Amino acid sequence: MSKKIIWITLISCFFIGGAVYAGSLYNDVSTTIETIHEPEIRKVSELRTTEVELVKKEPFSLLLLGVDEREHDKGRSDTIIILTVNPSTDSTKMVSIPRDTYTEIIGRDKLDKINHAYAFGGNDMALNTVENLLNIPIDYIIQVNMESFLEIVDIVGGVTVDNATFFEVNGYPFDKGTIHLDGEQALNYVRMRMDDPLGDFGRQVRQKQVLQAILKEGASLNSLWKYKDFLSSIQQNIRTNMTFGQMIDIQKGYKNSINNMETLAFQKGKGQRINGIWYYIMDHEELENVTKELRDHLGLE
Template identity: 50%
Template sequence: MRSEQKKKKKTWLKLTSIILLVLIVGGGVYAYNVYSSLKGAVETMNEPLDQKQSDKREAPVAVKDKDPFSVLMLGVDERAGDRGRSDTMIVLTVNPNNNSVKMLSIPRDTRTEIVGKGTVDKINHAYAFGGVQMSVNTVENFLNIPIDYYMKVNMEGFRDIVDAVGGITVQNDLDFTYSGYHFTKGAIQLDGKKALAYSRMRKEDPRGDFGRQTRQRQIIQAVIKEGASLSSLTNYSDIFNALGKNVKTNLTFDEMVDIQKNYKTVGSNITQMEIKETGTKIGGIYYGLVSDAEKQRLQNELRAQLELN
């Protein structure tokens, strides 16, 4: 069970794992075409932040030199005419020196200062107010660490990625009906539309937002599994095209290659951190409150992981 949990937690490899497609393919023209398509897709995915250097670092992080680094992962439910909110927020701190990753899921209702907005609100509202940059600034302030990289996955468009890999299989642990689809317990097959419905359900789940985040991670991990299989290589153009449209990151292609090369063993030692919150209503709105002591505990652990003084 523990080994299965570790596999499920390797979410920091979402994009870098796709590079393994190139390694699977033999030499020659076909491999060159896959490599070229992959590089083109990564260039499409790349969206630098407005603020290139965090004020919480004295010098830029260098993955080619095996520096510890952090990633903010945002699962965003964007629809036409609506920027949406970042309903999934995961901070990963990666340290090759102690060969470990620490993963912190931030509940969407966590009450904190929204940096750049001048207000205190739910942390997931930062994306609605100011996109990725405001989300990064807000998380940096909340955790007192630099956010070196981000990865944003548009869950609305993720159905295209699911269809591009020919559908996925997930292990469902909750029997429920949502958006006209019935999902039974056990292994279930999902096409793009069903995967989107599966990832959105929250209110019928006794685990609430945590349950939805779990299903979103299942979908992303299943896509990576299918995308890295030999049977999917014939669809590599569709896969990369869908990724380019629905995944954005400030990681460059060269940085992804360096991460795959220099950090690939850290995935065997992943620790899940948890924020202890107290739920309350303020003005009739539900928030998760984090005490100063709890916030300091999180900051100390993450800063130690990143080897920050």
């Protein structure tokens, strides 16, 4: 992702950074954040003794869940991205967890795919399961309905991405190279997995491409009606345990950290069938290394 266009932009930088002092638009933004804020989501991790104090510029972590909701089905978190932000070192680290990762589902007393945690127990179970896997506290969560990609992409006038390989899905051909996508095309682009030579890793790359492009286009929105449409889409498709005040604090105190981002990756694991179901089995040493790097970045012992 772009150093200047990252996770919190999805909610705050689009609007707060450019319009927080713009009178009625400020009120619209604050009302939107109040609507998507879910205070019942766990506030303080059991891996912390006290809540992070953003006004003191303490390091924090955030979990971004992209949920593929269906009718009469809560859906599964097919995109799982963790970010740690440390203003003391002016840096951010980001890592994606493969959706099929075989791990303990906290609260269900069973091993399963990590993306099932959200389906079983919503945001709290997803938070607890990711924490258990990585052994780091997760302070904040942003849950995004993947279907919102379609309308958000159309609101910003489409997105441009660099496609690594030609493929076709649901009647849509995607040429190799630079291509422009509308909402429906973008949704199919990020969902394709079976024909990608990199499998789920390739899909993660495409998801990041589209998210980055959405953020880039969204940051340049300059008409009020587009802001209104964007806010309406956010109200319908995003949920978070962050408050408006916390977003303001992050916008004020963590900009330099976002400008210095490092992407980590899980690449050494392997696919394995267990009782006929395909799972991704983490490489133990790689998992330990990523965990140590994230804990160090959060200033944890």
